[in-house]
Amino acid sequence: MDLGIKGKKGLVCAASKGLGRACAMALAREGVDLVITARGREALEATAAEIRAATGAMVIAVTGDIATPEGRAAALAACAEPDILVNNAGGPKPGDFREWTRDDWLSALDANMLAPIELIKATLDSMIAKKFGRIVNITSGAVKAPIDVLGLSNGARAGLTGFVAGLARKTVAHNVTINNLLPGFFETDRQRDTMAAMAKQKGISAEDMKLERVRHIPAGRIGDPAEFGDACAYLCSAQSGFVTGQNFLLDGGAYPGTF
Numbered sequence: 353m354d355l356g357i358k359g360k361k362g363l364v365c366a367a368s369k370g371l372g373r374a375c376a377m378a379l380a381r382e383g384v385d386l387v388i389t390a391r392g393r394e395a396l397e398a399t400a401a402e403i404r405a406a407t408g409a410m411v412i413a414v415t416g417d418i419a420t421p422e423g424r425a426a427a428l429a430a431c432a433e434p435d436i437l438v439n440n441a442g443g444p445k446p447g448d449f450r451e452w453t454r455d456d457w458l459s460a461l462d463a464n465m466l467a468p469i470e471l472i473k474a475t476l477d478s479m480i481a482k483k484f485g486r487i488v489n490i491t492s493g494a495v496k497a498p499i500d501v502l503g504l505s506n507g508a509r510a511g512l513t514g515f516v517a518g519l520a521r522k523t524v525a526h527n528v529t530i531n532n533l534l535p536g537f538f539e540t541d542r543q544r545d546t547m548a549a550m551a552k553q554k555g556i557s558a559e560d561m562k563l564e565r566v567r568h569i570p571a572g573r574i575g576d577p578a579e580f581g582d583a584c585a586y587l588c589s590a591q592s593g594f595v596t597g598q599n600f601l602l603d604g605g606a607y608p609g610t611f
């Protein structure tokens with residue numbers, strides 16, 4: 353299916369690795385010209401080169417921390433009026449809420465709630481004027497089923513989800529949609545690191561830890577970031593203009609509820 357977004361401009365945040373990278377690759381395959389961001393220059397430049405080589409799309413790499421005003425200003429300087437915005441940033445640290453300080457909470461809110469809201473604020477009106485806009489926020493399965501050690505993530509992402517739920521109903525009449533993609537368990541650097549830490553804690557191998565996690569996924573496997581990227585590309589497509597304010601869980605059936 354031609355997704356009808358060839359030649360559109362996309363800003364994909366936190367995209368040198370993992371799910372952000374997969375979203376960027378999927379959009380580039382559809383002919384979207386991209387600005388991608390991350391903090392580390394080397395990995396970001398390498399990813400930009402790989403996406404260019406694989407797709408022929410124009411890809412500009414902008415280094416910076418998207419959780420800061422400076423990082424967002426740099427991204428927007430390279431892509432002031434994107435047609436497509438994919439909001440993403442690293443997730444907050446795990447732990448016990450008794451140990452988290454006010455600064456820990458503010459960092460989580462900055463990265464996983466306020467940065468996406470600021471970027472939506474900066475780009476939404478130009479999308480409305482163009483009568484086309486697609487905004488996708490990468491959040492987490494923790495929004496639907498909280499993960500106890502990820503309280504910072506549960507809280508910050510719930511705040512973003514609540515805000516988006518209201519705004520998404522106001523923008524859709526202008527063909528500007530806002531949706532959230534909720535990853536379950538995907539094979540990325542972050543998950544590999546988390547799993548290695550959990551394996552160490554339990555005194556088992558990383559491979560055994562992975563098998564233990566997979567046992568709880570009805571699909572019987574971990575998600576491939578490319579699958580996530582393809583879902584993102586659909587939500588950014590010309591055909592998805594009737595879909596807004598939704599929370600799409602990609603978790604191989606792990607969430608057990610009817611809705």
Ligand code: NAP
Nearest residue numbers: 366368369370371390391392417418442443538540541542
């Ligand atoms: P990942 O493999 O660690 O990749 C994270 C990417 O984001 C890297 O390119 C990283 O590059 C960039 N990044 C992180 N913080 C940034 C910041 N403040 N500003 C700019 N770039 C930043 O992580 P992932 O697994 O793709 O996860 C992406 C998001 O999905 C995270 O919020 C994570 O919590 C959430 N999530 C993932 C899963 C999963 O199964 N993978 C499950 C639930 C939720 P630099 O470090 O160089 O900046």
